[in-house]
Amino acid sequence: MSSPTTTYYVPESSRWPIIASIALFLMALGAAGTINALESDGQGVSHWLLIAGALLMIWVVFRWFAGVIRESQLGLYSDQIDRSFRWGMSWFIFSEVMFFAAFFGALFYVRNFAVPWLGGEGDKAIANQLWQGFSAQWPLMQTPDMERFPGPQEVISPWGIPLLNTVLLLSSSVTLTIAHKSLKLGDRDRVQTWLGVTILLGLCFLGFQIEEYIVAYTELGLTLQAGIYGATFFILTGFHGAHVTLGTVMLIIIFIRVLKGHFSADNHFGFEAVSWYWHFVDVVWVGLFLFVYIL
Amino acid sequence: MSSTQAMTSHHATPPSGLMRWLLTTNHKDIGTLYLIFSLTMFFAGGTMALVIRAELFQPGLQFVQPEFFNQMTTMHGLIMVFGAVMPAFVGLANWMVPMMIGAPDMALPRMNNWSFWILPFAFSLMFMTLFMEGGAPNFGWTFYAPLSTTYAPPSVTYFIFAVHMMGISSIMGAINIIATILNLRAPGMRMMDMPLFVWTWLITAFLLIAAMPVLAGVVTMMLMDIHFGTSFFDAAGGGDPVLFQHVFWFFGHPEVYIMILPAFGIVSQIIPTFARKRLFGYTSMVWATSSIALLSFIVWAHHMFTVGLPLVGELFFMFSTMLIAVPTGVKVFNWVATMFRGSMTFETPMLFSLAFVVLFTIGGFSGLMLAIAPADFQYHDTYFVVAHFHYVLVPGAVFSIMAAVYYWLPKWTGRYYDETMGKWHFWLSFIGVNLTFFPMHFIGLAGMPRRIPDYALQFADFNMVASVGAFMFGLSQLLFIYNIVQCVREGDPADKRVWEGSQGLEWSLPSPAPYHSFSEPPDTKVALLLTKGGR
Numbered sequence: 110m111s112s113p114t115t116t117y118y119v120p121e122s123s124r125w126p127i128i129a130s131i132a133l134f135l136m137a138l139g140a141a142g143t144i145n146a147l148e149s150d151g152q153g154v155s156h157w158l159l160i161a162g163a164l165l166m167i168w169v170v171f172r173w174f175a176g177v178i179r180e181s182q183l184g185l186y187s188d189q190i191d192r193s194f195r196w197g198m199s200w201f202i203f204s205e206v207m208f209f210a211a212f213f214g215a216l217f218y219v220r221n222f223a224v225p226w227l228g229g230e231g232d233k234a235i236a237n238q239l240w241q242g243f244s245a246q247w248p249l250m251q252t253p254d255m256e257r258f259p260g261p262q263e264v265i266s267p268w269g270i271p272l273l274n275t276v277l278l279l280s281s282s283v284t285l286t287i288a289h290k291s292l293k294l295g296d297r298d299r300v301q302t303w304l305g306v307t308i309l310l311g312l313c314f315l316g317f318q319i320e321e322y323i324v325a326y327t328e329l330g331l332t333l334q335a336g337i338y339g340a341t342f343f344i345l346t347g348f349h350g351a352h353v354t355l356g357t358v359m360l361i362i363i364f365i366r367v368l369k370g371h372f373s374a375d376n377h378f379g380f381e382a383v384s385w386y387w388h389f390v391d392v393v394w395v396g397l398f399l400f401v402y403i404l
Numbered sequence: 405m406s407s408t409q410a411m412t413s414h415h416a417t418p419p420s421g422l423m424r425w426l427l428t429t430n431h432k433d434i435g436t437l438y439l440i441f442s443l444t445m446f447f448a449g450g451t452m453a454l455v456i457r458a459e460l461f462q463p464g465l466q467f468v469q470p471e472f473f474n475q476m477t478t479m480h481g482l483i484m485v486f487g488a489v490m491p492a493f494v495g496l497a498n499w500m501v502p503m504m505i506g507a508p509d510m511a512l513p514r515m516n517n518w519s520f521w522i523l524p525f526a527f528s529l530m531f532m533t534l535f536m537e538g539g540a541p542n543f544g545w546t547f548y549a550p551l552s553t554t555y556a557p558p559s560v561t562y563f564i565f566a567v568h569m570m571g572i573s574s575i576m577g578a579i580n581i582i583a584t585i586l587n588l589r590a591p592g593m594r595m596m597d598m599p600l601f602v603w604t605w606l607i608t609a610f611l612l613i614a615a616m617p618v619l620a621g622v623v624t625m626m627l628m629d630i631h632f633g634t635s636f637f638d639a640a641g642g643g644d645p646v647l648f649q650h651v652f653w654f655f656g657h658p659e660v661y662i663m664i665l666p667a668f669g670i671v672s673q674i675i676p677t678f679a680r681k682r683l684f685g686y687t688s689m690v691w692a693t694s695s696i697a698l699l700s701f702i703v704w705a706h707h708m709f710t711v712g713l714p715l716v717g718e719l720f721f722m723f724s725t726m727l728i729a730v731p732t733g734v735k736v737f738n739w740v741a742t743m744f745r746g747s748m749t750f751e752t753p754m755l756f757s758l759a760f761v762v763l764f765t766i767g768g769f770s771g772l773m774l775a776i777a778p779a780d781f782q783y784h785d786t787y788f789v790v791a792h793f794h795y796v797l798v799p800g801a802v803f804s805i806m807a808a809v810y811y812w813l814p815k816w817t818g819r820y821y822d823e824t825m826g827k828w829h830f831w832l833s834f835i836g837v838n839l840t841f842f843p844m845h846f847i848g849l850a851g852m853p854r855r856i857p858d859y860a861l862q863f864a865d866f867n868m869v870a871s872v873g874a875f876m877f878g879l880s881q882l883l884f885i886y887n888i889v890q891c892v893r894e895g896d897p898a899d900k901r902v903w904e905g906s907q908g909l910e911w912s913l914p915s916p917a918p919y920h921s922f923s924e925p926p927d928t929k930v931a932l933l934l935t936k937g938g939r
């Protein structure tokens with residue numbers, strides 16, 4: 110589709126954004142109310158708002174994307190619009206990088222400054238007077254106040270499930286690239302095979318991650334309440350896991366779209382956007398494996 | 405049926421009535437929505453400011469309880485930052501960027517609608533907290549932990565989700581602007597041909613995409629600490645309340661440039677027009693803007709000098725902060741050099757821009773004073789800080805927005821505003837703003853702490869002056885509304901060019917500009933000629 114840009118196209122007015130805003134509002138209202146109700150015993154309607162908002166959002170996203178796919182297949186999109194989508198997805202991924210950067214930054218700060226200072230080291234050693242006798246260590250097994258934040262008995266060894274998960278996720282990036290190459294060659298059978306393998310690898314990763322969480326909670330005492338090690342561990346791996354989940358859903362949708370024959374060898378931005386996202390999630394995992402598990 | 409989204413004729417008429425505004429994908433409609441929303445929030449946040457100033461008119465407690473006073477300072481700050489200033493700039497970008505670069509619309513028009521319509525819902529959530537048990541957020545707009553975690557009212561959860569929604573809106577808005585600028589420029593328009601307003605917005609959009617996710621991260625950690633037992637900001641579990649400040653200000657400092665870079669762009673458009681000269685030092689302006697943006701990521705801890713940073717941290721953040729004065733100085737000198745020996749006239753947009761240059765510079769200098777760590781130990785958390793950031797935000801950002809509205813209003817509506825009334829609005833605002841904020845320097849240096857509803861007797865005189873000025877400034881904004889309404893309803897018809905000295909692609913369109921700005925790419929040579937002139 111390489112039509113020279115002689116005139117511009119602008120979509121007609123659309124009802125999806127406003128419905129999506131309402132859905133987001135219901136989700137936010139419902140989530141806040143539900144979370145606030147956790148501490149009290151009161152049964153409100155908040156969780157229903159949350160569910161309604163989420164369902165509405167799923168429906169909107171589905172219909173909105175369907176409309177975009179239809180427009181694309183009608184050949185309404187010029188190369189220029191394709192580039193706009195690419196810029197959009199790239200900058201969205203950059204915003205995700207910054208989101209994770211906030212949590213990685215928190216981890217680095219805690220490890221390099223906050224915990225050593227609490228243990229009496231360096232410029233702010235006076236912080237040790239708060240909890241005399243506290244000694245800094247990482248992973249932080251003994252928190253300053255063991256009653257409020259009982260530290261973990263043990264942390265996850267990097268060389269078990271995490272190593273396996275690293276192999277799984279790195280391989281999934283390779284298989285996805287093979288699928289992409291096959292798509293460019295127009296070999297749809299191979300696309301299906303390798304995309305299917307990628308999805309399976311993603312699901313395996315998630316399965317092992319859940320297993321790891323169960324072990325952490327039931328056997329190791331590694332919980333959200335286990336002091337700063339547990340907090341940083343779960344927020345980083347948790348948000349990563351959420352992103353892998355979303356990525357897997359996206360891969361499944363792409364898989365269905367491959368079956369439906371949506372993609373051609375030279376027009377498959379939807380496929381590429383998902384694969385960019387998947388590679389991004391993969392890179393974040395490498396950071397996690399290094400800084401959360403090994404070091 | 406709109407779900408088919410058929411992109412048929414681009415001259416199709418929009419749906420009428422309310423549905424036009426709810427469903428629109430048009431950059432001008434969405435720009436208008438942003439600007440009206442921003443003006444509404446400006447009055448809401450302004451009313452809260454007047455509650456604060458009424459209470460501070462005299463020492464002692466007059467009108468409100470300290471608890472409510474705290475809610476007012478918090479909500480005033482949040483509403484002005486996220487509800488008034490940021491959406492106003494996004495609205496101006498929506499209106500002007502496609503017109504300035506010769507594009508038909510924004511790159512992603514449906515997402516553009518979504519970015520806007522999230523905002524009214526986000527602020528509904530925010531305003532709802534005022535009526536909740538325990539009251540609205542009361543911990544200051546910077547929501548430092550543990551005030552915002554351990555000691556927060558239950559409404560903090562709603563606040564957190566409202567901030568998430570604003571973040572989503574800002575990020576999508578920024579992605580749209582960046583994609584538009586990078587991808588939809590008229591054929592032949594290179595990056596270094598772009599008008600400065602477009603340049604500053606490109607860089608602002610980058611800052612937004614980099615900073616807003618960090619804000620999302622920090623409120624998420626708050627949520628986890630409050631409700632799920634983590635200890636990010638609690639030293640008892642090995643965390644650190646200071647960590648909150650680091651992450652918050654890593655967002656917060658780029659955020660203050662998000663609120664001033666587009667202002668630089670606006671002023672760089674207006675001053676050449678009314679000086680009838682090309683902008684002096686276009687290239688250095690672009691580099692200065694980029695430098696300011698990059699430096700904004702390595703200066704955050706200058707907000708935290710008194711929290712007990714290691715010495716090396718104090719020094720690093722002090723010097724890196726002072727470094728920002730260099731590119732900022734480049735800009736101020738360039739504006740002055742643009743006016744040097746120009747044929748200047750003083751219409752309302754120019755008056756606001758001139759006031760911007762002078763008063764923003766005052767704010768910049770007080771910022772330099774605050775950047776000196778040992779001196780900041782004295783100024784920290786006093787009214788000097790309040791004076792400083794209000795000088796850069798009110799006669800800085802807000803004045804630039806007003807200048808932009810007066811400057812482009814004839815292009816938007818096809819009608820001129822009443823120049824005399826515009827000048828009244830300017831002078832009353834100018835006097836009001838200085839009466840309000842200039843005395844705060846003195847009471848701040850004398851030691852009056854910020855965010856406290858009562859004060860010692862020796863601060864009474866200056867506080868009274870500030871309160872009078874605040875009401876004067878606030879009430880004179882009614883003139884702003886009057887001017888806009890009068891312009892829309894009965895202004896004299898405006899021609900294409902609007903201003904004698906105006907240069908740039910937006911002035912090649914009729915006034916009012918057609919519903920879709922450029923349905924065909926404008927002629928390359930004309931585009932280049934016009935934009936180059938517009939520098």
